[in-house]
Amino acid sequence: MKDTEFFNEVSSVKGRMYKIAYSYFSSESMAVDAVDEAVYKGYLKKKQLKQPEFFETWLIRILLNICNTQYRKSQKQTGLDEFPETITTSEIDNIPLKEALRRLPSKYREIVLLKFFGGYTVSEIAMLLDIPQGTVATRLSKALSLLRLELSED
């Protein structure tokens, strides 16, 4: 993939990348850093991308890895623990949504953030995370129920 092609593709997907990164950190500077890092790593590895039609999926995966790593680091520093798997809706009710999202168990959080901030469908999320669509649907449903969020029709 040539440089021009690479950066054109980045341009078309950077808006989504920024929103996803922002949903992890709620910080413009950290979100920009994560996007920059993902673009840089993508550029270094662009020869590894055999099918350019999957560019967005590939770059978003790089971004998710970076966000998850940085998120885990900042969690240790802030001491904000993830909710246990057994958490109930009523226990989360009084927690602001921003904090509740950050403390969701990672398997739910990732899907919710890709759905609402990335704007991806269930099938697109399944491809991004390389998990079955049924699993995505089940986890999304559970997360929405915990957070008392309503889903508009896809």
Next chain:
Amino acid sequence: MNRNEELKELLEGCNTLPHSLDDNIIIKTTKKRVLKHKAVKALTTTAYTIVLFLAVFTVCVNTSRAFSRTVSSVPVLKELARLVNFNKGYEDAVNHKYVTEVNVSKEGDLADVYLDYVMSDRKNLILFLDADVHKKIPSNEMLSFIVDRIWDLDTGKEIDVSCVSSDLYKKDSYTLITLAWEDYHRNIQLDLTLKSHNPDCDIVPETYRLCFEAGDCLEEKIYNLNASFNVRGYDYEITQIRMYPMSTEIDVSYIGEESSLFPETLDTEFYIRNDNETRTRTIGLISKNRKTGSITEVIESGYYLFEEGFYVGLSKVELLPWEYRDLTVDFNTGTIYDSFGIQSELEFYEESSHCFPDGNGSYVPADLVVFKKASEDDSALMFFVTYPSGEDFPASGSDINSETGEHYMLNMLLKDKLVIENGITHVQRNYPKYIEYPDWEIRVK
């Protein structure tokens, strides 16, 4: 607000793409990093064996060569003196070239940190720090340096420090950290963390290890005295004054019939002076070792100034006799009273709620009862109470009545620390009943 509305608000927060993600900026940033990556890769292979060799023989590796020497450059000294001019003793020391250039640094993800200069004596260490911060810091965030731990590399032991002041990182100036220790240490290893003031902030704190040599230490000047004075029936004696390049210590003892009465003296303010200048207590220096019967008052140094002799004097004493200690707070009437009657200078202000740090990076709400105390002048008294549990909670603030211009102090009591029965609770006062201005001094040397 329901959850979906909350979500809409969060989404609106990231709708606008920052300028730093413009296409041409992304291209420029990426290509610059790629060039640097290639340069580092080329050097790494040959440098690798050299680094391994060095690691065997060094305890602490800094990224730039560490050396120490006394600073003699006038422009540098002028700049450093300006930074420490809140303390005349420090300023004197800088002007007399009592500053060591150490020039050590450490690179990190958050910042590259530089320790350029230090000042030290048997009682204090001052660090002049600088940093290149790599991340964009939002305008409402503040970073500060915190000293985590400090070791003496000659003995391998951790150094006990107190009165550590951490300072806000300043972009275009040095950041100062002052530490108090009990003896001088030459070869030092320091763990220093750069972090945000805001516990909810997303900036991840970073710790840097710095090793340096503190430079030569001048010996203190000791003056032994037996100077006594009396304040409101209480007898005291100054036994010794020790003058270090960066501070002065004055040992004061109570010599009345019962030494346990000394804690009735809440505070004393001493000074030293000659015909031209006076040195007093200043920011960062406090009285230490307040044990029964004696205290050590710490004030600005006169090391370089008072070579021909000086006066030591007492400007203020704050007294709280034991019989005035117990206070009753009556929530039914909104009053505070002691065994002699209502504290007329205190009045009920309001009940409110505030968030306080819980020590784990979070803030917890607490119900407060707020009383206000009239202040006679601009240097309003800070006042505290002690709770039944024995804790002190110095929650005070100040306010001005915009209509009358009245200046007063607010004292906030944490409601859940009070044992309240029938609307009444008991605390211990620890603000003064009497403030005396003795106007006492004696010549030394």
